[in-house]
Amino acid sequence: MSAPPLRVALLGCGTVGAAVARLLAERSELLADRAGRPLHLSGIVVRNLSGPRDLPAEQAGLLTDEPGALVDGADVVIELMGGIEPARELLLRAMRGGADVVTANKQLIARHGDELHAVAREHGVGLDYEAAVVAAVPVLRVVRESLAGDEITSISGIVNGSTNYVLDLVARTGVTFEEAVAKAGALGYLEADPTEDLEGIDAAAKIVILARTAWGVGVGFDDVHRTGISGLTDADFEQARGTGQVIKLIASAWRSGQARHPRVELAVRPVLLAQDHPFAQIREGGNAVVIEATSAGRVRIHGAGAGGEETASAVLGDLVALARRRPAQA
Numbered sequence: 001m002s003a004p005p006l007r008v009a010l011l012g013c014g015t016v017g018a019a020v021a022r023l024l025a026e027r028s029e030l031l032a033d034r035a036g037r038p039l040h041l042s043g044i045v046v047r048n049l050s051g052p053r054d055l056p057a058e059q060a061g062l063l064t065d066e067p068g069a070l071v072d073g074a075d076v077v078i079e080l081m082g083g084i085e086p087a088r089e090l091l092l093r094a095m096r097g098g099a100d101v102v103t104a105n106k107q108l109i110a111r112h113g114d115e116l117h118a119v120a121r122e123h124g125v126g127l128d129y130e131a132a133v134v135a136a137v138p139v140l141r142v143v144r145e146s147l148a149g150d151e152i153t154s155i156s157g158i159v160n161g162s163t164n165y166v167l168d169l170v171a172r173t174g175v176t177f178e179e180a181v182a183k184a185g186a187l188g189y190l191e192a193d194p195t196e197d198l199e200g201i202d203a204a205a206k207i208v209i210l211a212r213t214a215w216g217v218g219v220g221f222d223d224v225h226r227t228g229i230s231g232l233t234d235a236d237f238e239q240a241r242g243t244g245q246v247i248k249l250i251a252s253a254w255r256s257g258q259a260r261h262p263r264v265e266l267a268v269r270p271v272l273l274a275q276d277h278p279f280a281q282i283r284e285g286g287n288a289v290v291i292e293a294t295s296a297g298r299v300r301i302h303g304a305g306a307g308g309e310e311t312a313s314a315v316l317g318d319l320v321a322l323a324r325r326r327p328a329q330a
């Protein structure tokens with residue numbers, strides 16, 4: 001292999017970042033074969049240098065709390081910090097310096113995707129974020145590439161594993177909603193502040209990104225008719241049980257008007273579904289997406305929508321794809 005190594009800067013070493021770092025070490029030869037050149041991890045940015053880390057020994061010396069120089073010297077920057085700033089500024093800086101970028105940050109892409117894409121286009125660099133929408137489930141690539149020759153008419157699904165865990169637990173074991181939320185929190189399914197999950201904000205970000213990718217429309221958060229699950233009562237679950245149905249939090253986007261001039265509606269809301277509906281079968285933290293397209297018909301994809309290693313799979317997929325697109329001498 002004669003191409004020079006690709007210098008990869010990793011921003012964040014938490015649940016997902018640590019898994020990416022470990023897999024870069026464990027699969028270095030396989031990934032080099034697939035990418036056509038070695039992938040060299042040049043540094044890992046964290047907030048707290050003295051915190052405990054689940055990293056291979058040879059990577060411990062790569063930790064830094066100064067992202068600037070690392071970003072400036074990278075060919076690819078992987079952002080796994082979360083939040084809007086400094087993630088946004090660092091990705092803009094990376095792209096302006098000629099680096100490709102990969103992120104799993106759905107809030108950043110949903111809120112600042114237009115700006116980031118404009119800078120990526122201006123500087124001729126790649127911006128990929130498969131992991132931002134249902135982690136290991138490769139739905140963005142299907143929408144953007146596999147169905148690029150088709151007319152997508154709707155996308156719907158269970159895109160938030162935490163709320164599905166809560167709803168599934170209530171439906172199958174009969175515990176109260178409060179008990180299910182407490183258990184989901186104790187198992188790490190919910191953030192310390194569970195608002196983003198329970199109020200449907202996380203799901204709204206994902207359906208916004210999917211709609212933009214499918215139809216190229218400039219929709220945002222405010223366009224999503226959003227109802228979370230925090231307002232559900234034990235009576236709602238009783239009623240569902242009594243009628244042989246289950247409650248699921250469904251995110252959906254559908255197109256009206258012509259394919260070239262689409263009007264798009266977006267919603268996130270709890271929906272009553274018959275027990276044998278495909279979404280009703282999704283257990284625990286699982287995710288599932290159904291895409292309807294004029295020629296392809298109904299396409300179903302399901303799998304793990306969260307988890308360190310699962311999300312790292314999508315991040316590494318983007319990294320290898322970007323490495324393949326880069327000129328070998330760069």
Ligand SMILES: NC(=O)c1ccc[n+]([C@@H]2O[C@H](COP(=O)([O-])OP(=O)(O)OC[C@H]3O[C@@H](n4cnc5c(N)ncnc54)[C@H](OP(=O)(O)O)[C@@H]3O)[C@@H](O)[C@H]2O)c1
Binds near residue numbers: 014048082135306
């Ligand atoms: N976890 C999942 O299952 C999952 C699934 C899909 C997408 N995602 C997305 O992936 C991203 C990362 O998630 P995560 O669960 O890995 O988060 P996490 O466990 O909280 O890790 C965040 C990492 O970023 C570092 N960091 C945060 N702010 C920083 C700052 N201002 N400067 C320097 N370092 C900073 C933290 O440093 P310290 O360690 O020093 O605090 C930590 O290492 C998020 O955008 C999330 O939405 C996560």
